[in-house]
Amino acid sequence: MYWGDLDVPRGVLDMESVESFMCDFFTRQEVYRIFFKESLVGAVFCSPRGLVLDANTSICGMLGHFRHAVVGRPIGDFLQKGSRRHVIGPLRRLMGGKTRNERVDCRLVKACGSPMEARVFISKVEDRDGMIRGYLLQVIDITDSKERERAIKAMALKDPLTDLPNRAACFEEIELAIMESSAEDKGFALIFIDLDGFKEINDGLGHLMGDETLKEVAKRLKRCVRSSDLVSRIGGDEFVMIIKGLSCEESAFSVVAKVASQFDRPVEVKGMSIPIGASLGVAIFPRDGRDSITLMQRADEAMYLHKASKA
Structure with missing residues (x-):
């Protein structure tokens, strides 16, 4: 379906009506399930204080945890100790309003204790008043590419x-x-x-x-x-x-x-x-x-x- 196929009366919607329509559309359970729950990219939604409120199947598979072992815990529990300092700077920039999105490479810890090289995209989620309601973290496993990178460097x-x-x-x-x-x-x-x-x-x-x-x-x-x-x-x-x-x-x-x-x-x-x-x-x-x-x-x-x- 193309954007032009949406059944929206033309010329009768003001911006407030458009906002209301889009908010209703994007909060439907089916859309949420597709874009969050079933995404091939690991996704975590955290509270402003860093508590995991939701985690999709992909991130749970990457970490080797069941969902109930991830939700409710501080996101820092899944960061390797040496990697925590890499995340602090981007979060401070987001909280200070300097940026809306940040990217950071860090190491996460799997359930088995082994590290996972990850590229994490962090986006802040705000309400209509500009208050931060949480953070969306999208996680990509880059362990293989990092190992190749180290191997190439070692050869060089x-x-x-x-x-x-x-x-x-x-x-x-x-x-x-x-x-x-x-x-x-x-x-x-x-x-x-x-x-x-x-x-x-x-x-x-x-x-x-x-x-x-x-x-x-x-x-x-x-x-x-x-x-x-x-x-x-x-x-x-x-x-x-x-x-x-x-x-x-x-x-x-x-x-x-x-x-x-x-x-x-x-x-x-x-x-x-x-x-x-x-x-x-x-x-x-x-x-x-x-x-x-x-x-x-x-x-x-x-x-x-x-x-x-x-x-």
């Missing part, structure tokens, strides 16, 4: 050869380490590692053997650190390690010595014994710099000094 931050974090991930981790160390009043070490004679391996034995050598070096470096530290390949034959939570600078150099010892023995690749060396440079936060660029430059400079000393 990973070196495909060694499976180590790449250059972009390394700089992200340095920034994070700076914030954490500043808050905890501790230091961290940045160790720059450049392989010696790697070009000769590539040129003399082929890139396949070079790749296998890089993979073995990556494994050895990972064995030198804790799970809270980072080993990354930032390009070619260059690696960077981030050693966190240093109470004193001496503890950083014990790690450096352990890393250096990994190059005392050759790499075994496809039955061949390949000698491999490395030049190392260290920068300490905050002594050698307070930003990622400066720290990387200092570690790089120290590495070249080490390499030059062996020439």
Whole structure:
């Protein structure tokens, strides 16, 4: 049925009559059932104080609850603890009259306790006098798309050869380490590692053997650190390690010595014994710099000094 097919006398209705007609039309039980109860989108109607007054079948299915377990409870009961702060801002804007609709991505908690990534559209419901009578929340489950998004991001931050974090991930981790160390009043070490004679391996034995050598070096470096530290390949034959939570600078150099010892023995690749060396440079936060660029430059400079000393 088209809007023009509605049986409304033309030219005889003033605006008040139109309002009355439309209110009567849209509050019919059948229309309510179709647009709320049977919507494929999860829908919740809350009181101005956030108490759930009604919930449709879709949202109950998403959360794994029966309707009677949802209605009558504060909407905050279904929000993961860390997500509650994301909802407060939009609600304040709605209550303050700054907006009529808000969108927020947050995590809801299912009946089984597992989280659900959700995109929630919040609309305020007002009466004719402009008083807020409640909020309509429309919920879409975006868990799958969020997981794909995280997977794509992980791929973008990973070196495909060694499976180590790449250059972009390394700089992200340095920034994070700076914030954490500043808050905890501790230091961290940045160790720059450049392989010696790697070009000769590539040129003399082929890139396949070079790749296998890089993979073995990556494994050895990972064995030198804790799970809270980072080993990354930032390009070619260059690696960077981030050693966190240093109470004193001496503890950083014990790690450096352990890393250096990994190059005392050759790499075994496809039955061949390949000698491999490395030049190392260290920068300490905050002594050698307070930003990622400066720290990387200092570690790089120290590495070249080490390499030059062996020439």
